[in-house]
Amino acid sequence: KFRFSPVSVVSLLKEKTRKHDMKKLIHSIKVGVALVIVSLLYLLDPLYGQVGDNNAMWAIMTVVVIFEFYAGATLSKGLNRGIGTVLGGGLGYLIAIFSQEFGGVGNSIIVGICVFIFGGAATYTRLIPSIKRTYDYGAMIFILTFSLVAVSGFREDQNVMDITRERLVMIVLGFVICICTSLFVFPIWASDELHGSMVAKFEKLASSFEGCLEEHFRLDGKDNEEIQPISPFRICIEVLHSKSKDESLINFARWEPWHGKFGLSYPWKQYQKIGDVLRELTVLILSLKVGLKSSAQDSMALRHPYKQPCEAIGSSLAWTIRELGDSIKEMRRCQSEAFIVPKLKSARQELSRVVSISKLEKVEDADILKIASSV
């Protein structure tokens, strides 16, 4: 009945690592291809004649800078770069035109003051957490383009508007090359990664929950934790520390267009909540583990009468966690009313007969249930 097997978790992790390495290789090849394509601007005579050296540089720079591992990250950086360039270039152009009204020293002073004010203000917005999360790169490009255009406009004899337009065309070209190689050839979706890691978390928690109970009730009573390659404790800590990784994946996934099973307005925000609830559940499992350990000096005889009911409750809770994970994996509505709620209720009744620390578990499960069924 008990399905705890650290070996299976490890093999799962290994396979994941292998797949991830494969993805890294694919990503590297794709970046190489994109670089070669954008280099054609220099390498092919007719193209080079049209764009010229100063501009082709911007296309290469764009490809190098915005090509990220996940498709969503590339898209987000590219759009940020585009918007930042347009806004910065436009504002810089206005400042350049305006400052030319004053000649000589006045011109310099006005440009200097504007660079200080807009540069400082944009830097300040970069430090606001909500903006930093999504538009950090755009704000940086805004500062860069604004400064460059404003001070170049002070110098260039040719029209500032022309420079800005040409650079923008090159940036768009680089962006298009990135998007084509990133989204249309073996795309690496942050959404797949996020979805998979969330489902895996359910499995991990169920395993380590079972592992805790099994360890407690093991008949020989020996502590053979060293044999297990990854202890349930480590797995739980891993899940606990996954918050920042989840957040960045959610941030990327939101930029990704409709693909595979994920629709256009897929509720990525819900993943954040599920992740938070899972982390709270992890804390409870860890508490259970600590609680069980502290009662480990109770003799086996004392523990034995609880074994049967606890195992029954434990397996039904683990089954619930797995079921919730599966329902998210396959994106079907969780059969909450039909199966899980009665199962949890019977577990609760069972528990009220057996005094146990794992009582609070159910409250949490009900929480997950709420969220899972709203997905």
Next chain:
Amino acid sequence: KFRFSPVSVVSLLKEKTRKHDMKKLIHSIKVGVALVIVSLLYLLDPLYGQVGDNNAMWAIMTVVVIFEFYAGATLSKGLNRGIGTVLGGGLGYLIAIFSQEFGGVGNSIIVGICVFIFGGAATYTRLIPSIKRTYDYGAMIFILTFSLVAVSGFREDQNVMDITRERLVMIVLGFVICICTSLFVFPIWASDELHGSMVAKFEKLASSFEGCLEEHFRLDGKDNEEIQPISPFRICIEVLHSKSKDESLINFARWEPWHGKFGLSYPWKQYQKIGDVLRELTVLILSLKVGLKSSAQDSMALRHPYKQPCEAIGSSLAWTIRELGDSIKEMRRCQSEAFIVPKLKSARQELSRVVSISKLEKVEDADILKIASSV
């Protein structure tokens, strides 16, 4: 005796926020100043005559891109940029010279293949976690400079070496401006932030530990958690999720030069260990909280006999945590042998008389002790 006061924690947090906002403002002003200084390359005629438009651009770009919030981050990005430019430029130069041996189409093909191979390989190294942590930006700049120099060398009539050298000079110039404004005028040190947040964690944990016990033994037995602005639970979860922030701060702090009380080879790595131990301790405190909650239905009469000894043990443990935090704050050797160990021993003896779930606490404290005294 019990010093739990959520209010004091909140006011501490508020003051911290205010200070942090002040720092943000200072940072923004500093960026503005650095931008104005670097703009002088354009705005002052004699300077502009010397460097020219194409090169001055690189100085501005460097300032915008590498000026980060923490001094250590700026230093790390600047050095990364310098090294990446030198390596990428050097290699690109070699490839450009080498490919010129073959004329015409052969030249293009060789440059293309090299861009693909080196670009792809460098991208792959960027995905290796240990390199990503410290040298991600350097690798990106390597790819950028390498591609630009290799393909420009294919075109430029003037010497590639000259371009590379001039750009490098501009980058160094931008770097120097950043370092001067970042390190010498109101520096914002990642090390201070890290040190402060680590010390604050001890205080937070001690408070929430006391909070747990106090709540459990409160005489009226009512749950007035809503009155507390920040519940101990939230504080603990905050500490649990601080891992990634700690890691980036440690990463920046390691780049920062000798300043204030921090010596040259200050053991920043130890902060990682202390943080990990503190997070484990947090899990234990949370377990205690859950454990106490699950026994909350015991009547007050049942709980009362334990109150005295538990409070004594609790306050001595909280004192220990605070003492450890203070010793790190003031960087003195913890008086472990003299004070803490006997105190913990007596607490353990006390505990062995009172059956309690908080038994495991001491093991952890001993762990912290080991690390704290090694700092």
